Amino acid sequence: MKKLDWLFMGSLFALISIGIMLVYSATSNTDLPWYKTEWFKQIIHFAVGSIIAAGVVFMPAKFWKNVAWIAYAVALASLLLVVNSGHVSKGAGRWLDIAGFRFQPSEFAKVAYLLASSLWLSKHRVSIMEPKTLLVPGLLFIVPFLLVLKQPNLSTALVFTAVTLVHFYWAGFRLVDLFLFVSPAASVIFSAISALYWNLLIIGVFFISIKFKFPLWLIVLTMLLNISAGYVSQMAWNSMEDHQRSRILTFLDPMRDPKGEGYQVIQSQVAIGSGGLFGKGFGEGSQTNLAFLPEEHTDFIFSVLGEQFGFAGSFLVLVLFFLLFWRGIMICRLHPDNFVNLVVVGACTILFFHTLVNVAMTIGFMPVTGLPLPFLSYGGSFVITCMILIGLLLNMRLKGKDII
């Protein structure tokens, strides 16, 4: 049981290798000396990340329980700092300089929140019938969520949301509970899109809550929340200026503005599509080489893959991701401990959410949010976060038994 999972490790190293190769391909046409290039820096990121991950693995599993609150507190403090005095990069204050290193506190906050939420929920189960059980985990979530949202960094805030929902599921919610729980948020979106969808949603919520015999106060509360959320959303939508509305619509559907917001998405789709079944070959893509793809080595690295290696390459990478998440989540089955389970499922959720949102964005299924692709996208803080998550997964696999 202590043996390494070779499928997991193999997928991981394959993804990292492919990632470095793609960053090389996307950034090689510069005049910089090799030690200043981005692909070389990316190798350094992974080297540093691996060392940190190794350190994570060799810690006793209990250590993570002990540091969870400290890590959470430090994360909140650094988020507060960055909100007040962050570097401004691409219009969003996300960076912090500490001892000459620039890093993104929101990246480490993901890990810290994961640990803190896991620790609390491992001892306290949540139930939708008892709202007071949601109070502490709700607070744990909402504070970093709001701080990250204020940066503003909507996509990372959504990562926190995804972790929270999955954690609630693991800590006592049923799927139907989750449905009821998120329905007010769905109301906000649906009522803005179409009154019909929103009405259907409310009817659905009503019948499902009857069918599953929820207590009356909960049904009433849910219905009230849904209806008021919908009306508030509609009122807000109607009171917006045209250009604000247009901005939101363009965010949701970039194709509305093919020369501006939609430019990246269109070029990305063209890049991927023009790769065909087997791609144009390593380093061959005209979209990439002639700089039609903006942010090609960070957020749009998947387009480089699609263009140069075609469907075969993209398919392979998605399969590798699936193997990684599958083998990752299966660690839960090794150790029937709540804390181990929550850390594992949380880490897998973070990685999966990034992958899904990023790939969906490059193929035009989701708004351009700026979530990078784990192991493939260029970026120091993010590579290290991913490696820490991998380290945690390995740590739980190897030492999760000791925790009990």
Add this chain to the structure above:
Amino acid sequence: MLSHSNEQEDIRHEMNFKTIVFVCINIIAFSVLILRLLQLQYFDFENNLKKAEENRIRKVNVKASRGYILDRNGIVLVRNRPSYQISLLYNGLKTKENRDSVFNRLLRITDAKGKRLLDSAALHFSFERGRWQKFRYQRLMEDAAPEVVALFEERAEELPGIEILVESRRDYPFGSQGAHIFGYTGEISEKELELPENAHYVMGDRIGKKGLEFSYEKEFRGKNGSRHVEVNAMGREMGPVAGMPFEKPVSGNALVTTIDWRIQQVAEAAIPENLKGAVVALNPQNGEIYAMVSRPPLDPNIFSLEKRELHKAWASVALDTAKPLTNRAISGVYPPASVFKVITAAAGLEDNVFTEHTRYKSCLGGFRFGSRYAKCWRAAGHGVLNVVGALRESCDVFFYQAGLDVGSRRISDMGKRFGLGSALGVDIPGERSGLLIDSATYEKWFERRGWKWSAGEILNIAIGQGALLVTPLQQTAMVGALAWGNGVYKPHFLKEITSPDGEVLIKFKREKVAEGQVLEHTRKIVLKGLDEVVNSPYGTGRRAIVPGIRVGGKTGSAENPHGEKTHAWFAAVAPLDNPEIAVGVVLENAGGGGAMAAPIAQKILKAYFYPDTLQVETK
């Protein structure tokens, strides 16, 4: 212990189920992604590949060089010059920091006098537009002077995103000389772009707007070529694409005009400054125009100016009350004045209303008609004259009486025979038809205004005043045709169109536009009158004498409601026995035709008949 393991079992079961849910969500999500990839990369592959290629390869227009305009002897009158456009390629700025620093550096660039070259508001506008059209050149400065270009080139390093593009512009080496003939080019307007015949043009192309530039646009423009280049996302050319055809541009055809630049220059110089008016010289035998001048002058180079300057220059010429934009030779209409007496004379002689020997009542300086007393221009009177004498001395009293006999119908018919009252069809735009009507038409036209043709109206018509207007071109062609006696030919500038290789593509063939004939004896008598105007010691146009050449002519001094001084007219034709050249001169509010206009005609005739005495300026 047992309960503990039971609890563990429960957790294990619950977790097993939940991990399966997680894996299922993974499978569903990845399946959707893979299906989408299949759609993009397999089903839409061709389409996407095409788009990628279109992205990569750009067809670059290679503009054809515009055809030149030459005079009849091959002197280049209109040519092309390089013009530098200072442009912004927004995407070349790369970063926001660059954007701000380039903006500020641009603002700080000044000319030798310390004046800012770029206007802050206009620059801001260009940058804002650049944000939306990152891959398009935004023109910051149009047609920059070489020294300005040098300023920007020196700073190329600190100005990323700023590029200097070269275009070809029209150059008029002789400045305002001939400007009204050549016209000018300008950026094609949206309205012009919509026209079906302009399908080959794109936004930003230049097109002939007036004059010959307009009339022969199709010949001048040539055919744009194209080449295929690989471009990156910034639109920067990375190099030619192997295997793609290079289509060479075909230069426009040259227009060899009928203009004789020596005569044109003499005519330009002959008109006194500060006078408005027009001069036309043409060959009555075929309609070839040797020279055409309109004053005040117009500098066509202003139309190639940078936009802001152009607007200023344009406003100043368009609002000028002297109307320098108008080509007075074809668009200016004037009373023909005494020059018209040749028509009255011809109309009378043709139908034998009077003969060479008819003498009307003596001229005592005026003529009483009913309650009206119509003056002769010479208060002392002319005494008794026949038609030749009346033409020679331009006696109004003779023609009042002749006009009453001849009638408006005959006069207007004779005018029409020589092309008056309708446009002659010269090959530049803007020609007006003037006004020539008989009493019946007059009443029909002005019925609504309640105007009646009074019998006295014929007195005015007979001496070229009243409801009668001609353009200088019509006046010149009329006198020329009367002397030639073989028809009025369409006045034109087109002599030949030649291909860039020098091959003659089109040769103009003369085209009769009006009958222009009278009986031989009528013509002889009228020509005798024209002869005596210039060559008799009593003639009113003696200042048009050219030694050794039999010049005929007719003076006119048009009364007009706008000024105290009359418009000075002179129309000449020479040599009278075989007319090669007809000259028309009109000077607004300049005074008498004999004194003011005749000397100008003389200079032109001398230039034509004695070219060796001239110094010709060529460029």
